[in-house]
Amino acid sequence: MNWDDLLLMRHELQLLAVILIVTCAEIYLSGRDKSRIIPLSLALFGIHMAAGWLWPVEGELFGGMYRTNGLIHLMKSILDVGVFIVILQAGGWARKQLAPENRVSEFFLLIWSSLLGMYYMVSAGDLLMVFLGLELSTLPVAALAAYEVLKMRSAEAGIKFILTAGLASAVTLMGISLLYGSTGTFVLADLGKQMQGNSLEALGFIFFFAGVAFKISLVPFHFWTPDVYEGAPVSVAAYLSVISKGAAVFILMILLMGFAPLLTDLWVNVLYLLAILTMTIGNLFALRQRNLKRLLAYSAVAQAGFIMLGFMSSQQDGKASIIYFMLVYLFSNLAAFGVVQTIEMHTGKEDIGDYEGLYRTNPRLSLVMLLALFSLAGIPPLAGFFGKFFLFMTVASAGYYLLLTIAVINTVISLYYYLLIVRAMFLRKSDNPLPLVTSDGWMRAGLVICVAGIVALGVASGVYDAIYALCAHL
Amino acid sequence: MIPGVSLIEILTVSTLMFFIGVYGFLTRKNLITILMSLELMLNGAAINFVAFNKYLYPGQPNGQLFALFLIAVAACEVALAIAIVINLYRKIKAVDVEQVNTLKH
Amino acid sequence: MEKIIFYILSAVILSLSLMSVLSRKLLRSAVYLFGVLTAIAGFYFLIGYHFLGAVQLTVYAGGIVVLIIFSILLTHDIDHQMPTPDWSRVAVAGALCVAGAVMFVQLLQGSLFSRVEAPEQSDLNTVGNTLLNPGGGGYLLPFEVVSILLLAVMIGAIVIAKQRHSVDDSSPEKQAP
Numbered sequence: 174m175n176w177d178d179l180l181l182m183r184h185e186l187q188l189l190a191v192i193l194i195v196t197c198a199e200i201y202l203s204g205r206d207k208s209r210i211i212p213l214s215l216a217l218f219g220i221h222m223a224a225g226w227l228w229p230v231e232g233e234l235f236g237g238m239y240r241t242n243g244l245i246h247l248m249k250s251i252l253d254v255g256v257f258i259v260i261l262q263a264g265g266w267a268r269k270q271l272a273p274e275n276r277v278s279e280f281f282l283l284i285w286s287s288l289l290g291m292y293y294m295v296s297a298g299d300l301l302m303v304f305l306g307l308e309l310s311t312l313p314v315a316a317l318a319a320y321e322v323l324k325m326r327s328a329e330a331g332i333k334f335i336l337t338a339g340l341a342s343a344v345t346l347m348g349i350s351l352l353y354g355s356t357g358t359f360v361l362a363d364l365g366k367q368m369q370g371n372s373l374e375a376l377g378f379i380f381f382f383a384g385v386a387f388k389i390s391l392v393p394f395h396f397w398t399p400d401v402y403e404g405a406p407v408s409v410a411a412y413l414s415v416i417s418k419g420a421a422v423f424i425l426m427i428l429l430m431g432f433a434p435l436l437t438d439l440w441v442n443v444l445y446l447l448a449i450l451t452m453t454i455g456n457l458f459a460l461r462q463r464n465l466k467r468l469l470a471y472s473a474v475a476q477a478g479f480i481m482l483g484f485m486s487s488q489q490d491g492k493a494s495i496i497y498f499m500l501v502y503l504f505s506n507l508a509a510f511g512v513v514q515t516i517e518m519h520t521g522k523e524d525i526g527d528y529e530g531l532y533r534t535n536p537r538l539s540l541v542m543l544l545a546l547f548s549l550a551g552i553p554p555l556a557g558f559f560g561k562f563f564l565f566m567t568v569a570s571a572g573y574y575l576l577l578t579i580a581v582i583n584t585v586i587s588l589y590y591y592l593l594i595v596r597a598m599f600l601r602k603s604d605n606p607l608p609l610v611t612s613d614g615w616m617r618a619g620l621v622i623c624v625a626g627i628v629a630l631g632v633a634s635g636v637y638d639a640i641y642a643l644c645a646h647l
Numbered sequence: 648m649i650p651g652v653s654l655i656e657i658l659t660v661s662t663l664m665f666f667i668g669v670y671g672f673l674t675r676k677n678l679i680t681i682l683m684s685l686e687l688m689l690n691g692a693a694i695n696f697v698a699f700n701k702y703l704y705p706g707q708p709n710g711q712l713f714a715l716f717l718i719a720v721a722a723c724e725v726a727l728a729i730a731i732v733i734n735l736y737r738k739i740k741a742v743d744v745e746q747v748n749t750l751k752h
Numbered sequence: 753m754e755k756i757i758f759y760i761l762s763a764v765i766l767s768l769s770l771m772s773v774l775s776r777k778l779l780r781s782a783v784y785l786f787g788v789l790t791a792i793a794g795f796y797f798l799i800g801y802h803f804l805g806a807v808q809l810t811v812y813a814g815g816i817v818v819l820i821i822f823s824i825l826l827t828h829d830i831d832h833q834m835p836t837p838d839w840s841r842v843a844v845a846g847a848l849c850v851a852g853a854v855m856f857v858q859l860l861q862g863s864l865f866s867r868v869e870a871p872e873q874s875d876l877n878t879v880g881n882t883l884l885n886p887g888g889g890g891y892l893l894p895f896e897v898v899s900i901l902l903l904a905v906m907i908g909a910i911v912i913a914k915q916r917h918s919v920d921d922s923s924p925e926k927q928a929p
Contacts, residue, residue, distance in 0.1 A: 189900075236888030279911045286904035293897055301713055301894050308720050309901045312727055316908025319731045328735040329747050331912070335728045336681055340672060342724070343688035346717060347665060350695035350710075357704040357868055359713065373863040376856075649798060651755035658860050660762045664769050664788075666853040671773035673845035674837045679824055680778065683785050686816065687769050690792055701799050706870030708879050711801050712891055715883075718811050719898050723905040725816050729823045730909035736827045 181232045181241055184225055184249045185292050191217045192285050199278035208272060211264055214281045215615070218260060222253040233298065237360060240298040243643050247496070248295050248423045255416045255503045256288050258622055262511045263408035264615030266518055270321070280320065283313040284412065291420035295427065300349050300359040303424060307345070307384060310420060311338045314413060318405035330404025337397040341387035348380025361432045375439060382443075385428075388421035391481070392450040395474045399458075402470035407517055410466060411510035414473040419499050422480055426495055430487045444484045445576060451478030452583040459590050465513050465523050468590065469506070472549065475587055476502060482564045482580060486571040492644040494563035497637050501548065501560035504626030508545035511620050512538050515612045522607060530606035531598040538610065539598045541620050546591040548627045551584055556630035563637065648702055657698040665691030676743050678732050682725060689721045757798055764791040776834045782821050789813045803876050 179186060195214055202209065229246040233239065260281065271277045287310045294306025315338060319331020353359060355374045356367035368374050387394040402410040429440055455475030462468035480502075483495035515538060517523050532539040548557030561584065568577045612620070630636055664687055671684030693714040700710025739746055765788055772784035789812045796805035886892040 235886055235893040236890055238890075238893045276911055279907055283904060283908055283911075286900060286907075289900060290897075293893075299894075301716060301891070302897070305716065305720070305894055305897045305901065308723070309897060309904065312723055312901065313904045313908055315727055315731070316905070316912055319734060319912050322734055322912060325735075325738045328731060328738055331731045332678060332728070332735055332747060335724070335731060336678070336685070339682070339685045339724050339728070340688075342720070343665075343668070343685055343692060346689065346692035347695070349713075350692050350699065353696060353710060353713070354699040354703065354865065355863070357699075357709075359709060371863065372859060376859060649754045649758050652758045654865060655861055656758075656762075659857050660765060662853055662856045662860065663766055666849040666856070667766070667769045667773055669852070670845050670849040673848070674842055675773070676837060677778065677834055679820060679827070680773075680781055680834070683781060683820060684773060686785060686812075687772070687788065690789065690812075694792065694795065697796060697799060697801060697804065701801070701874070703865055703867050704870075705872040705874070706868060707889065708874050708882055711804050711874060711879065712883060714804055715807060716894060716898060718807055720901065722811055722816055723901055725819060727905050727909050727912075729819055730913035732823060733826060734912050 178232075178234055180228075181230055181234055182239065183230070184246075184253075185289060185296075187221045187224060188285055188289050188292065191221050192282060192289070195278050195281055195285075207275065207277065208268070210278050210281075211267055211272075214278070215260060215264060218257055218281075218285075222250075222257050225250050225253050237298040237362065238302055239293075239296050241296050242646065244492075244496075244646070245295055245427075247640070247643055248420075249292055251496070251500055251503065252288060252291055252416055252419060255419065255507065256284065256412070258503075258507045258511075258619050259408055259412050259416065260284065261615050261619035261622070262411070262507070262514060263406075264619075265613035266406070266408060266514065268613075269518065276320075280317070283317050283320075287311075287313040287317075287412075288416070291416070294420060295423050297424075298361055300352070300361065300364070303361075303428075304342075304345065304349060306424075307388070308342060310417065311342070311388070314409065314417060317409045317412070318401055320409065321406050324404075326404040327406065328404075330401045333397055333404075334401045337387065341384045341394070344380050345384030348377045348383070351377030352381065361428070365432045379443070382425075385421050385425050386447070389418050389425070389477050389480070390474050391447050391477055392454050392474070395451070395455070395477075398474055399462075399467045399470040402473070403464060403466045407466070407510060407514035410470070411507055411514070414469070414510070415503050415506050418473070418477060419503065422495060422499060426484070426492060429484065430492060441485060444481050445573065448478050448481035448484075449576065449579055451475065451481060452580065453478075456583050456586045456590075460586070462590075463524050463526065465525060465528070465594070468525070468594075469509060469513065472587065472590070473506065475583065476506075476549070478583070479561065479564060479580065482568050482576070485573055485576070486567050489641060489644045490563075490570065491567050493637065493641040494560075494567045496640050496644070498560040498564055500636075500640075501556040501627075501630055504623045504630065505545050505548035505555075505557050508541055508620060508623035508627065509549065511616060511623060512542040512545070515610055515616055516607065519610045520607050525594060525597050527607060528594065528597045529601040530603035534606050534609050538612070541624055542598060543595055544624055544627055546594055548631075550588045550591040552588075554631050556627050559631060559637070654698060654702040657702075658695065661691045661694035661698065663691075664688075664694070678735075678743070678747070679729075682728050682732075686721065686725070689717060693717050754798060758795070761791050761795050761798065764788075765795070776836065778824050778828055778832050778834060779821070779830060782817060782824055785820070786813055786817045789817060801874055803879055 194217060198210055198213055229243040231242040267277050267280055271280055290306045290309025294303055294310060297303040297306055315331055315335035318334045319328050321327035351373055356364055358364055358367060390398045452475050455471050455478055459468055459471035462471060480498060483491050548555040551557045551561040565577060668684045668687030672681055675681045675684060696710040696714045768784045768787040772781045775781040793805045793808040796808055883891050883895060
């Protein structure tokens with residue numbers, strides 16, 4: 174071990190340092206000084222995020238248990254940006270709801286330990302690390318979902334999440350044990366070489382996949398999504414829908430495209446089916462929702478189906494389109510959740526009907542929501558259009574025209590329910606619209622970053638090229 | 648190896664145990680019993696790791712160590728789940744699935 | 753001799769886990785689970801993994817089951833009787849599980865497992881050295897990650913379960929049925 178090795182694990186060590194500093198601050202700051210923890214946490218994490226983008230490095234540690242390269246570095250940095258926006262948006266909520274009960278720093282600690290688990294998961298060189306990372310990224314989120322201890326529905330969301338997570342991890346473990354029985358190794362690099370492609374391995378991998386699919390909320394494993402999103406605090410739902418899902422997509426990508434090329438044929442078929450099911454069912458259920466959080470939950474399920482399109486090609490374009498889409502989706506979805514959170518925090522309303530006439534009283538919030546929804550639906554020239562465009566290009570160049578047609582039809586369906594919200598906000602007149610809501614400075618900063626991301630990614634074409642170049646080696 | 652016992656017999660026991668756990672997970676209505684069914688499933692997987700390690704790959708204690716980590720993770724999961732159950736119980740004085748199903752569209 | 757012990761252990765494991773899943777008395781169910789976990793520890797001792805067996809006994813049988821029993825006693829009467837699950841659910845779940853188990857066992861029987869001959873490495877020394885070895889084949893990093901996991905879960909559990917004085921919770925004892 175020397176200093177260069179420490180530099181390899183920079184992301185993890187930095188985040189651990191942030192966690193330790195905030196823990197100490199929680200212990201040593203007393204009484205009224207504790208209100209300083211929120212700006213302190215945000216500042217520390219901001220520094221961590223900024224430092225994370227510098228010098229990508231490549232290498233292995235702990236005898237291959239931990240590995241990193243430019244692409245993995247990029248994935249971690251994207252997750253950083255997402256978490257930064259989530260905690261920015263949660264700042265005002267934390268001060269209003271959590272500070273009186275003295276539970277602010279634990280909120281940040283839990284989010285960060287979950288993020289740390291994701292770092293270790295995408296950097297894993299061994300199935301044991303994948304599994305531990307998966308658990309470390311899931312279990313603290315269960316605590317976060319149940320965080321509003323005074324609300325019944327928050328506790329309900331927590332218990333539903335942890336029981337389904339437990340089921341997923343038990344099934345995952347069964348799968349890993351079958352893979353181990355067939356190959357005798359947990360090391361990912363050896364696993365690809367040792368596999369013979371027999372049915373035991375296929376079954377093992379399918380079981381293993383269930384654990385990851387649970388986090389992405391693909392269709393047979395999505396049933397927890399709407400309940401948990403509705404019950405959990407909004408920032409936790411935002412975290413689940415973007416960060417948690419993003420990390421799971423990244424690890425699936427690394428496993429399928431980086432390590433187990435033997436399974437490609439089988440996997441293209443399985444994912445083909447899952448993509449169709451997830452898109453269609455997510456969209457059809459989203460049509461029926463009146464509660465905005467549930468609607469966004471089903472829209473998140475449908476978007477997961479779109480992400481699966483990128484897996485149709487294990488070439489460079491497939492990888493690049495997935496990462497680019499995740500980046501775009503991050504900004505768009507967090508903007509939408511940010512608006513929902515602001516309105517819910519100040520008025521307690523979260524139905525589409527309550528949003529009628531919102532443009533008259535809250536023009537700026539409505540415009541942010543409009544941009545976010547148009548980007549989610551994929552309307553040019555916003556970033557969401559290019560995200561979907563590259564995914565569709567991947568599918569088309571791989572030659573799956575039926576899938577492409579279904580995806581386009583689904584885009585149209587999704588446009589319908591996104592426009593329903595827009596119509597409620599802009600065209601409907603309401604006798605008693607929601608009052609003017611003034612969001613706090615942190616939330617405003619978070620929304621500004623999101624909007625900047627949505628617009629800038631739509632204009633700057635260099636981003637996709639840079640990601641494409643990085644995807645050359647996974 | 649256990650003299651006279653083949654690998655497939657151990658695997659059959661662990662598989663049956665896993666599926667008994669699945670059955671419990673699907674049919675039980677009390678949150679704590681669902682948690683107990685989960686433990687059965689996890690233990691089924693743990694036996695698999697140990698049996699494969701002992702019978703097929705005795706050169707390294709990999710499977711044994713994985714089972715060790717599995718036990719640690721299971722302990723975490725149960726501790727957190729029980730914390731949430733107790734918090735829920737304070738709200739509604741019940742830990743059955745029916746009472747805990749208010750989130751419906 | 754070992755063969756007979758193995759068969760007894762498997763019979764205990766399977767019957768008790770079935771009873772634990774079927775029993776309508778909550779506390780009994782937990783005690784059956786305790787039996788299952790102890791029998792599994794016995795299986796680990798039988799197979800020669802003494803350290804794992806000891807961990808299973810202390811953490812699982814000694815820790816987790818006690819935690820579960822505590823939570824049962826905190827939330828239920830001792831002779832709490834659970835309602836029987838409805839038939840349609842039982843039938844669907846049962847059919848699903850039987851089909852799954854049969855498919856699984858058949859698949860396992862059909863697979864060719866080949867043993868990689870090597871000198872057996874399962875004594876406590878090797879386990880300890882592998883666990884704390886930072887180099888190739890070592891498990892130092894997962895060991896540290898698990899410690900972070902334990903810390904995070906501990907924080908989460910404390911934050912959620914700790915009693916707080918609030919307006920919303922108006923003296924829960926009086927409201928109990």
